[in-house]
Amino acid sequence: MAIFRYASRFTFSNKVFLTKTRSLSVLRDQNLGSNEKSNQVKIVEVSPRDGLQNEKQQVPTDIKVSFINKLSKTGLKVIEATSFVSPKLVPQMADCSEIMTKITREPGVNYPVLTPNLKGLEKAISVGVKEVAIFGAASEKFSQANINCSIKDSLSRFREVVERSNLAGISVRGYVSCVLGCPYQGEVSPEAVAEVAEEMYKMGCYEISLGDTIGVGTPGSLIKMLAAVRKVVPIERSALHCHDTYGQALANIYCALEHGIRVFDSSVAGLGGCPFAKGATGNVATEDVIYMFQGLGFHTGVNLIDLVHVGNYISQHLGRPNRSKVAVALNAKNNL
Ligand SMILES: CC(C)(COP(=O)([O-])OP(=O)([O-])OC[C@H]1O[C@@H](n2cnc3c(N)ncnc32)[C@H](O)[C@@H]1OP(=O)([O-])[O-])[C@@H](O)C(=O)NCCC(=O)NCCSC(=O)C[C@@](C)(O)CC(=O)[O-]
Numbered sequence: 001m002a003i004f005r006y007a008s009r010f011t012f013s014n015k016v017f018l019t020k021t022r023s024l025s026v027l028r029d030q031n032l033g034s035n036e037k038s039n040q041v042k043i044v045e046v047s048p049r050d051g052l053q054n055e056k057q058q059v060p061t062d063i064k065v066s067f068i069n070k071l072s073k074t075g076l077k078v079i080e081a082t083s084f085v086s087p088k089l090v091p092q093m094a095d096c097s098e099i100m101t102k103i104t105r106e107p108g109v110n111y112p113v114l115t116p117n118l119k120g121l122e123k124a125i126s127v128g129v130k131e132v133a134i135f136g137a138a139s140e141k142f143s144q145a146n147i148n149c150s151i152k153d154s155l156s157r158f159r160e161v162v163e164r165s166n167l168a169g170i171s172v173r174g175y176v177s178c179v180l181g182c183p184y185q186g187e188v189s190p191e192a193v194a195e196v197a198e199e200m201y202k203m204g205c206y207e208i209s210l211g212d213t214i215g216v217g218t219p220g221s222l223i224k225m226l227a228a229v230r231k232v233v234p235i236e237r238s239a240l241h242c243h244d245t246y247g248q249a250l251a252n253i254y255c256a257l258e259h260g261i262r263v264f265d266s267s268v269a270g271l272g273g274c275p276f277a278k279g280a281t282g283n284v285a286t287e288d289v290i291y292m293f294q295g296l297g298f299h300t301g302v303n304l305i306d307l308v309h310v311g312n313y314i315s316q317h318l319g320r321p322n323r324s325k326v327a328v329a330l331n332a333k334n335n336l
Contacts, residue, residue, distance in 0.1 A: 051271030084120030174205030180217030190228035215245030270323030285324030
């Protein structure tokens with residue numbers, strides 16, 4: 001893992017986080033806060049939503065329901081099930097209410113959904129959703145393309161969603177897209193990311209998921225972005241959401257782990273892509289992330305073989321090979 005040993009020292013909040021020779025376990029013991037010492041990581045499985053939203057061919061609702069039910073049996077504790085957005089813009093998610101009424105909700109598993117505005121939230125409440133996510137962007141152009149409003153206007157809409165959610169006893173997660181680059185404007189400054197993340201955190205999001213929407217980030221740009229964000233959002237309240245477009249996702253996840261992040265979004269079989277980010281390919285594959293965490297001695301509570309079976313199930317339905325490298329290897333080795 002020499003690639004992950006940094007020659008220089010990076011300073012965040014007056015703490016030195018990385019040196020040339022320190023291993024992850026030493027970092028865990030010496031540098032991180034009490035929450036961050038834990039060897040637990042949380043996976044937010046986004047495949048039923050982020051994984052499928054970009055599929056051109058409509059996936060039958062019963063297949064989606066069966067997919068979510070199968071994921072629920074693998075040990076995953078958070079499964080983002082669908083999104084309550086415009087069916088004209090994202091037809092694949094048009095069956096959101098049906099999905100939420102048909103799935104079997106396993107005790108101890110959380111099934112959050114995306115709600116960009118009050119309209120989506122009210123629909124979600126009517127089908128018993130317990131957690132929602134609002135989704136903003138650090139890039140003005142992406143905000144316009146994705147949710148048809150400026151960053152400023154999006155924050156006002158989100159405030160309404162958070163206030164109404166609080167009344168209904170619903171937790172709210174916040175996404176910030178384009179944290180390491182934008183498909184329309186290119187570079188996005190760490191300060192712009194921190195500004196939106198701070199607003200969302202202050203308005204009441206319990207967690208801020210930092211999205212590398214087009215997968216352009218590297219550990220170099222990630223470190224700079226995290227340095228800015230951690231000044232305004234506690235690291236234990238931050239999550240990382242990686243797409244693997246440039247093959248950097250696992251490197252970025254490992255890097256974020258070293259910087260104290262313990263929540264990671266991923267998608268079984270590497271499904272995914274955003275309809276409003278041309279060229280954005282799949283999310284990092286959950287199987288690959290779990291395999292790496294297992295190797296590092298981190299507990300995810302997820303049964304990897306069960307997960308590979310579920311990835312195979314949905315890949316077969318979509319008529320394409322499983323995009324997880326770990327799944328491909330285990331399929332060949334175990335004749336799955
Ligand atoms: C945000 C809106 C709704 C604003 O859309 P708008 O056009 O500004 O909203 P509007 O209030 O003017 O309404 C226009 C029409 O949409 C309807 N409408 C309005 N709201 C809803 C709703 N909630 N559910 C269902 N319908 C809705 C509304 O009823 C009306 O219908 P019409 O009168 O024309 O028939 C729209 O732009 C939209 O749905 N965008 C889709 C956004 C989306 O799903 N993007 C992909 C997910 S984000 C992502 O993938 C990134 C992430 C999270 O994974 C992290 C990362 O990777 O970076």
